[in-house]
Amino acid sequence: MASTDTAQNVPAWDRWFHLTERGSTLATEVRGGIVTFVTMAYIVVLNPLIIGTAKDVNGNFPGGGTDVLQSISLVAAATALIAGLMTIFMGLYGRFPIAIAAGLGLNGFLAFGLAPQMTWAQAFGLVVVEGIIVLVLVLTGFRTAVFHAVPDALKYSIGAGIGLFIALIGLVDAGIVRGGVPLITFAVYGDLAGWPIFTFVFGLLLLVVLTALRVRGGILIGLLVTTVLAIILESTQHIGAANTDPGKPGLENPTGWGLNIPSVPHTLFGFVNPAPLFKLDLFGAFTALGALAAGLAVFSLLLSDFFDTIGTVTGLSEEAGLMGEDGNIEHLNAILTVDSVSAIAGGLGGTSSNTAYIESASGIADGARTGIASLVTGGLFLLAMFVAPLTKIVPYEAAAPALVIVGFLMMSQIRKIDFEDYEIAIPAFLTIILMPFTYSITNGIGAGVVSYVIIKIAARKTKEVPSMLWIIAAAFTLYFAVHPLKELLGIG
Numbered sequence: 001m002a003s004t005d006t007a008q009n010v011p012a013w014d015r016w017f018h019l020t021e022r023g024s025t026l027a028t029e030v031r032g033g034i035v036t037f038v039t040m041a042y043i044v045v046l047n048p049l050i051i052g053t054a055k056d057v058n059g060n061f062p063g064g065g066t067d068v069l070q071s072i073s074l075v076a077a078a079t080a081l082i083a084g085l086m087t088i089f090m091g092l093y094g095r096f097p098i099a100i101a102a103g104l105g106l107n108g109f110l111a112f113g114l115a116p117q118m119t120w121a122q123a124f125g126l127v128v129v130e131g132i133i134v135l136v137l138v139l140t141g142f143r144t145a146v147f148h149a150v151p152d153a154l155k156y157s158i159g160a161g162i163g164l165f166i167a168l169i170g171l172v173d174a175g176i177v178r179g180g181v182p183l184i185t186f187a188v189y190g191d192l193a194g195w196p197i198f199t200f201v202f203g204l205l206l207l208v209v210l211t212a213l214r215v216r217g218g219i220l221i222g223l224l225v226t227t228v229l230a231i232i233l234e235s236t237q238h239i240g241a242a243n244t245d246p247g248k249p250g251l252e253n254p255t256g257w258g259l260n261i262p263s264v265p266h267t268l269f270g271f272v273n274p275a276p277l278f279k280l281d282l283f284g285a286f287t288a289l290g291a292l293a294a295g296l297a298v299f300s301l302l303l304s305d306f307f308d309t310i311g312t313v314t315g316l317s318e319e320a321g322l323m324g325e326d327g328n329i330e331h332l333n334a335i336l337t338v339d340s341v342s343a344i345a346g347g348l349g350g351t352s353s354n355t356a357y358i359e360s361a362s363g364i365a366d367g368a369r370t371g372i373a374s375l376v377t378g379g380l381f382l383l384a385m386f387v388a389p390l391t392k393i394v395p396y397e398a399a400a401p402a403l404v405i406v407g408f409l410m411m412s413q414i415r416k417i418d419f420e421d422y423e424i425a426i427p428a429f430l431t432i433i434l435m436p437f438t439y440s441i442t443n444g445i446g447a448g449v450v451s452y453v454i455i456k457i458a459a460r461k462t463k464e465v466p467s468m469l470w471i472i473a474a475a476f477t478l479y480f481a482v483h484p485l486k487e488l489l490g491i492g
Helices: 001-011 013-017 026-038 042-052 068-094 106-117 120-141 142-147 154-174 195-212 218-237 284-289 293-322 332-349 360-365 371-384 389-391 396-416 420-440 441-458 467-480 482-489
Strands: 100-103 177-178 184-186 354-356
Touching: 001 013, 001 100, 026 218, 026 360, 026 396, 042 068, 042 100, 042 106, 068 100, 068 332, 068 354, 068 371, 100 120, 106 120, 106 284, 106 293, 120 284, 120 332, 120 467, 142 293, 142 332, 142 467, 154 177, 154 195, 154 293, 154 396, 154 420, 154 441, 177 284, 177 396, 177 467, 195 218, 195 467, 218 396, 293 332, 293 396, 293 441, 293 482, 360 371, 360 396, 396 482, 420 441, 441 467, 467 482
Parallel strands: none
Antiparallel strands: 100 354, 177 184
């Protein structure tokens, strides 16, 4: 009777968000939401450098202008607006601590793969079409059925793979891992050179200690302290950016900051109206490219968005301890619905498809367990529209240590995989390594699913493969074979 009385005394908003039920507190959720925002605020700067600097087939930037600076400002405002609204939607409806923003990889495909072949309005129309299809798949229960068809061991490997992936993102952002000749280089020409690298190493060691000692709010403390250090170093050493011209490849200043220069801005307020971006031609791409080529483009967007989210939600649920013993996730359909609507909103807003962010793991690692954290993160994204300079204070090198530590925490899921059973261990291994090595969650999941099905066929155990998994494996086979099919069919 006492427990019933206690439940009745819990406020309605607490019951809606499962705050007490999930063992969290309002202060913890607020802190987790702040950590997630700080960790992924870079997207407000980075997405405009990808979308805002690319030209369509007519030589126009997004919004119809010919001025790259104006285009970058428009995309930055729209990126913050759509991310804020969709993350708040996730918090209220999905009730899960996942932040939403323009998807990396998806925006690159849009900017460099689609826009040069059509107008921006047509490219954004394709994104909306893809989002509508994904939403239909969610509402019909297909997307949820796909989630349940994936074997548990592969789900654990998805979480572990995302851990490696997110750690690699942190190392690349910090400049510790760089591409070049040879294929991968360590730091600056093999040396830990420059104050930004020092900042990262300091932040990582600080977070290592705080995490090992299980200090509450350790990730936020580490982010703030390392950011202050970065500001002090920039103000005294005048380090500057690594690349002084973001529109051109190459590093003019290899020991400079990776993206943001950590300095207190001269002005804190400013607003850009992103309305010019809200234009789209829903089916124009099918005329510009032809029905088959446009269909393959939609399929590529669809599969990447579809499985990136499933992988992200799986990994984050495991990390947050919110996946039931039966493998189910509370409010899964609502979470997937929000993600699908976010893809549509990204196309409408001219920012590219918006999707769940694996950087949300940083807030979860700091204690976030409910949608309240997403409300905080979303609110901060909306605030960034008016105080956009604040998002440019935290450099990659200060935020990256958090991603490395989060990667460690997520990699712990690997202990749940039976590596004595090669029939599942090999697909799990491929899933884990291909996520970071190909910089794609989708590629990792695809390799795991396809190899799992092939092994079961070879072992004459096809009855162990759920019918839905056959469909998924076939879809991934087509996904991996898109370019050979294009060549075979003579599609450019």
